Amino acid sequence: MAALGRRLLSSAPGAGPGPGPGLWSRIRHSKLGFWTRSLFNDYKEACKEIVVGARDHPGKAAFYCTLFTGACVCGYKNPCDKSFHATLLESANQLLILSPWVRNGRSDRHIQNLVTVKNQGRLRHQNLLFFSLVYTAPYDAKTGIYNAQCEYLKPRWSDFPNRILDIGFFGKWWILSSKMRDWDINDDEFAYLPAELQTVTSQHLHSAENERLFELKFQPIILEEDMQEEGGG
Structure with missing residues (x-):
């Protein structure tokens, strides 16, 4: 009886239309909603393939990650x-x-x-x-x-x-x-020097003879008796 009464009330001349679909429902069923869901599914499948490929070929994935990271660093440090x-x-x-x-x-x-x-x-x-x-x-x-x-x-x-x-x-x-x-x-300035003296290598700067001469200048000076007598005279 209650259901029959509701149908009679809804079919009455003064009864208005029921509530329409909401805004979110209309967006989901619109062309924009279908395009957004398709794009999301494409990205989802692409990410899934990347994960599966990285798991199956870790060396190749590491190479591409290194290459991508290096490219990003080079782009960031590119001088202006x-x-x-x-x-x-x-x-x-x-x-x-x-x-x-x-x-x-x-x-x-x-x-x-x-x-x-x-x-x-x-x-x-x-x-x-x-x-x-x-x-x-x-x-x-x-x-x-x-x-x-x-x-x-x-x-x-x-x-x-x-x-x-x-x-x-x-x-x-x-x-x-x-x-x-x-x-x-x-x-x-060194253009007129002999060829062997125009180039200075690390061996010339850090040779054993140079080290000996460097340490020799810190040694005390010992005066002989002849030198002392000459100095005193």
Whole structure:
């Protein structure tokens, strides 16, 4: 009887429609809901395959993990253009405090070339995600002459290796660091020495004879009787 009464009330002219589906239910059954569930299932299956593959081939999985980690570290430590300008300024200041007769000629020429290219506005930096390149351009970016704007007169890609000035990798500018090695030693001062004296190795610096002479200078001086009489006379 109660069920019959409810049906009669629901079929009455004044009775309104029942409550519709909720917002979450409509989203789940919409196109966006189906696409989201499909995408989630795809990622779920991909993660499951990765786990199964790593369990079946641990060596291969370790290699790929190491490769991925190394790529992330290289990308994180990739130096920017501000880093290059700061390193160039620091190197120029190191050479500036030395006399021209003491500076390393190779270091001085390289720094002077970089400073000249920078002052001319021809220094360019390119971030390649894992490493960076600093290269020279033929003209300043703001130059409006015909040779700088004509695309047929622009440098060829085959000439690009000759325009590279430095390579930045793992937080270091390698060519600049190589040129600044022994920046306070002027190799030209030793150009007229014999060939065997132009190169100094660790054996020359830490030989047994050098150690003996170093210890000898701390020995007390013993005066003979003849030397004492001469000194007293």
